[in-house]
Amino acid sequence: MSDTNNILSLRGISHQYSVGGRQIEVLSDVDLDVADGEIVEIQGQSGSGKTTLLLAGGGMQKPTAGQVSVGGQDLFRMTTSNRIAYRSRNIGYLFQTLQLLPYLTVFQNLILGPGVLSREAKSLLEQFGLSERMHHKPGSLSHGQRQRTALIRAMVHQPKLIIADEPTGNLDEENARIVFQALRRFADAGNAVLIASHDPILSDFSDRRYQLEEKKLLKEGSGPGI
Amino acid sequence: MNPLLLTLREITHRWMSSSLIVLVVMTITATLGYFSVNSSGYKKEITRNTRDIGSNVVILPASVDQFQYHSNGGISDQTMSENVVQQLIQYKASLNHLIPMLERMGECSVNDRQVIARIVGISASIPMPGRPKSPMQKMLNGGKVQLGSLLAEELSISREESVSVLINGRSFLVDRVNRSNGTWQDSSVFLDLAEAQSLFGMRGQVSRIEAIECTSEKCEEFGVQSEVVLMNELAAITDQAAILRRDRMAIARVSIRKISQDNLQLMQNVLWSLLAMAMIGLSALNSIQRTAEVGILQALGFGPGKILCVFLLRSILLAVVGVFLGIVLGCGTAFVQAQDLFTATGKKLRFDWNSATMISVVAIMLSVIASSIPALIASRRDPASVMGKEY
Numbered sequence: 313m314s315d316t317n318n319i320l321s322l323r324g325i326s327h328q329y330s331v332g333g334r335q336i337e338v339l340s341d342v343d344l345d346v347a348d349g350e351i352v353e354i355q356g357q358s359g360s361g362k363t364t365l366l367l368a369g370g371g372m373q374k375p376t377a378g379q380v381s382v383g384g385q386d387l388f389r390m391t392t393s394n395r396i397a398y399r400s401r402n403i404g405y406l407f408q409t410l411q412l413l414p415y416l417t418v419f420q421n422l423i424l425g426p427g428v429l430s431r432e433a434k435s436l437l438e439q440f441g442l443s444e445r446m447h448h449k450p451g452s453l454s455h456g457q458r459q460r461t462a463l464i465r466a467m468v469h470q471p472k473l474i475i476a477d478e479p480t481g482n483l484d485e486e487n488a489r490i491v492f493q494a495l496r497r498f499a500d501a502g503n504a505v506l507i508a509s510h511d512p513i514l515s516d517f518s519d520r521r522y523q524l525e526e527k528k529l530l531k532e533g534s535g536p537g538i
Numbered sequence: 539m540n541p542l543l544l545t546l547r548e549i550t551h552r553w554m555s556s557s558l559i560v561l562v563v564m565t566i567t568a569t570l571g572y573f574s575v576n577s578s579g580y581k582k583e584i585t586r587n588t589r590d591i592g593s594n595v596v597i598l599p600a601s602v603d604q605f606q607y608h609s610n611g612g613i614s615d616q617t618m619s620e621n622v623v624q625q626l627i628q629y630k631a632s633l634n635h636l637i638p639m640l641e642r643m644g645e646c647s648v649n650d651r652q653v654i655a656r657i658v659g660i661s662a663s664i665p666m667p668g669r670p671k672s673p674m675q676k677m678l679n680g681g682k683v684q685l686g687s688l689l690a691e692e693l694s695i696s697r698e699e700s701v702s703v704l705i706n707g708r709s710f711l712v713d714r715v716n717r718s719n720g721t722w723q724d725s726s727v728f729l730d731l732a733e734a735q736s737l738f739g740m741r742g743q744v745s746r747i748e749a750i751e752c753t754s755e756k757c758e759e760f761g762v763q764s765e766v767v768l769m770n771e772l773a774a775i776t777d778q779a780a781i782l783r784r785d786r787m788a789i790a791r792v793s794i795r796k797i798s799q800d801n802l803q804l805m806q807n808v809l810w811s812l813l814a815m816a817m818i819g820l821s822a823l824n825s826i827q828r829t830a831e832v833g834i835l836q837a838l839g840f841g842p843g844k845i846l847c848v849f850l851l852r853s854i855l856l857a858v859v860g861v862f863l864g865i866v867l868g869c870g871t872a873f874v875q876a877q878d879l880f881t882a883t884g885k886k887l888r889f890d891w892n893s894a895t896m897i898s899v900v901a902i903m904l905s906v907i908a909s910s911i912p913a914l915i916a917s918r919r920d921p922a923s924v925m926g927k928e929y
Contacts, residue, residue: 353574372836372837373920392728393841393842395839396836396839396840397839397841399837400838400839401839407834407851409830411830411831411833411834413834415547415548415549415550415551415552416539416544416547420539420547423539424539424544424835424838425838425839425840426839428839465838467698467735495729517575
């Protein structure tokens with residue numbers, strides 16, 4: 313795959329954590345590209361470094377070594393304020409714990425970030441069948457509805473890349489399919505998705521799957537149904 | 539989203555912790571406001587009470603033999619020029635409430651009863667320019683006298699009676715019979731200084747000037763004696779007069795004022811420290827509660843400055859509400875209480891807007907500064923923390 317199509321490019325990523333004075337390495341010299349139109353799935357045991365890889369890929373945590381580029385821009389060569397601004401325009405995040413602000417309505421949660429258009433938010437609410445709940449607070453929604461709200465928030469500012477960490481961890485199959493279908497449509501529109509998940513349904517929607525083992529990424533397969 | 543709107547929503551959502559901050563700020567500000575009004579009331583009341591104890595400085599003619607003066611019960615025949623008063627004023631001597639007097643023993647009679655009593659010509663107290671004070675002694679009405687209670691009893695004059703008394707052969711209407719105060723004043727008669735000077739044919743003469751020293755606190759601070767300061771001042775003004783200082787009264791006056799002021803100052807410092815510590819603690823608690831929220835705000839494009847702004851806005855809004863309620867509650871309660879607490883000056887107590895404003899501004903600033911430390915830490919938190927602790 314040519315470099316020009318890559319939305320996310322990770323080169324030589326290594327990361328160490330300091331725990332009780334000891335250095336624990338969780339990633340070692342990892343390379344990964346995610347091109348436009350692609351959903352790349354990362355699997356691995358708990359503590360294998362999936363979240364660290366996603367944090368680095370999303371520009372949230374600087375790796376100990378390596379280079380992270382999104383849309384051709386090296387995120388950790390930017391100043392902090394530039395990185396925050398660049399992230400907010402180009403990357404969407406979807407967390408297992410959703411992280412919706414409980415004191416804002418669904419709609420207010422969606423327009424929280426800078427530069428978000430109300431029109432776009434309303435259109436996505438319509439698409440995801442949440443129009444009638446837009447003035448409700450997250451506490452009054454079902455888990456599936458909250459997950460859809462978080463998904464809309466990840467894509468409402470029309471980013472190039474979505475980073476998702478176990479986005480369907482607590483969902484039933486029907487709701488999990490809704491989330492993955494939406495991510496598939498997002499990728500098919502010329503964007504990229506990097507996703508860490510143990511959900512077996514994901515293989516129906518992802519393009520490539522990697523296993524994170526012994527600090528390295530091992531390719532398991534590609535293509536529909538992997 | 540507008541940070542103000544975001545903050546308002548968060549405040550109403552976490553109403554318990556928000557109310558706790560308002561309650562803490564309100565309680566401490568109310569106590570400060572209460573002490574501020576009380577301190578002002580105390581100061582006035584102590585000043586009035588220590589003033590009412592009487593003058594602690596007496597300026598006598600230099601020719602007075604002080605042994606004889608005291609042996610005769612604090613009276614002498616010697617006089618000095620009334621100009622000494624003007625000279626003291628021009629020099630701005632360290633004295634307040636100057637009361638020139640002319641005293642003589644004389645005959646008082648009503649009908650067939652007559653006694654020899656102390657006759658005191660007394661002027662209204664004269665303030666020093668630039669040191670405005672409420673008068674310690676008011677001017678006596680012309681043609682009228684005030685009688686000490688024992689003297690009135692001796693002359694068989696009752697309190698309500700309207701009667702004239704002959705003093706050295708001149709008739710005066712009794713204006714009032716004074717209440718007993720247990721001093722020589724109970725057996726004296728008081729009339730206007732100018733009338734007394736005319737009565738005794740001693741125009742422009744006084745036999746003593748009573749006053750209250752205003753050097754004591756400074757002297758205490760610089761370690762010099764008030765008496766020395768006053769003697770030097772008087773020596774620079776005139777050689778006609780000598781100074782007599784009632785030491786115990788002067789020392790008690792300084793001491794009581796200093797102790798009350800020091801105590802109030804200490805209390806204020808303790809309260810300010812409490813406010814700062816409470817705000818640091820409560821703000822830190824709020825920032826810990828909002829760890830994940832800070833992460834998501836960062837992920838959504840809120841920079842450290844905007845996050846700091848969100849936290850500080852919260853502190854400002856809650857501090858303003860707490861301070862407003864505290865000032866109203868504390869100052870209001872103290873103000874109402876002061877009417878009964880300060881019997882001499884309570885009714886004259888005015889609301890001190892300057893102190894209330896000062897407390898409000900300092901309390902808000904202190905609250906915001908104290909909460910800015912946890913806010914700063916929150917705004918600089920690693921955004922990765924939002925994604926959980928798992929590797």
